Amino acid sequence: MSAITVILNPIAGRGAGARLSSQIAGHLRRHGLDFELVSTQAPGHATYLAHQAARQGMDRVVAVGGDGTVNEVINGLIQANGCANGPALGIVPIGTGNDFAFGAGLPMDLAAACQVIACGQERIVDVGHIQADNEPPRYFGNGVGIGFDAIVNIESRKLKRLRGFLVYLVAVLKTLAVYYHAPRTTVRVDDREITQPSLMVSIMNGYRFGGGFYMTPGSRMDDGLFDLCVAGKVGRLRMLGFVPQFMRGTHTRDVHITMTQGRRVQVISDSPWASHVDGEIYGLGARRFEMEILPQRLRLLG
16 A cells, blocks of 8 residues: 555646646656545545545645645644644645745745655644634634635635736735725734724734735744734725735834734634635634644644
């Protein structure tokens, strides 16, 4: 039996998974790897496959796809083992954003990504956990977005002809034109509290969303802490000015932005908010969110 399970999402990257599957398999074979490649068939299938692979004692489980595929695989691995004693996670990033892989410093090139998997060098990283009103609990690798950036994520899915970072940039500009919601929000971070009207709250283990927006520059995946970016209420013109700042990571100095760190986070809003977890829509109507960092929980190749 092979010691590596490769879980490929054929629709990742607007169909890149299906187009590149034989090329990826070829790279892995050239490194002499013994692996089983399985394709996902529906949302949630990658979680099931990763869980099965962990239970079967696989040494490595490779996610071929974008942030959504990686998130599903992380959930399967953690659900099966609960700690870093399970299979190591490898990533071949072929999605639209690939923010988790980028934040982890993994290569975006197919050949280089396959080489990392073959080398087998590991490190241990943190994982986040979220529970919100009427939503199932979930683990995450990169981050949670509540408010404005969740609406951007929804809008990005409507842009079928665009690729890569341009998808999210256009979605941001579109969202600026049609969306404005800044409910009174309380953000509790360990023993600190921020209460104000807010446009969005980002709770990050990584540091990038949307393939090019640096929400929490300098955050690390192995320090046992979330990094937070809380944007207060501003007008639309000022919101537009945030776009280049977030692309450069210079928004951290803006008086309307609060940056902080912590292990436990609670977000309570006066009105329902949309949210996403690792780029996948998590909910549209929650008012209370609870998040906790789980230190040193995942073996990561690279």
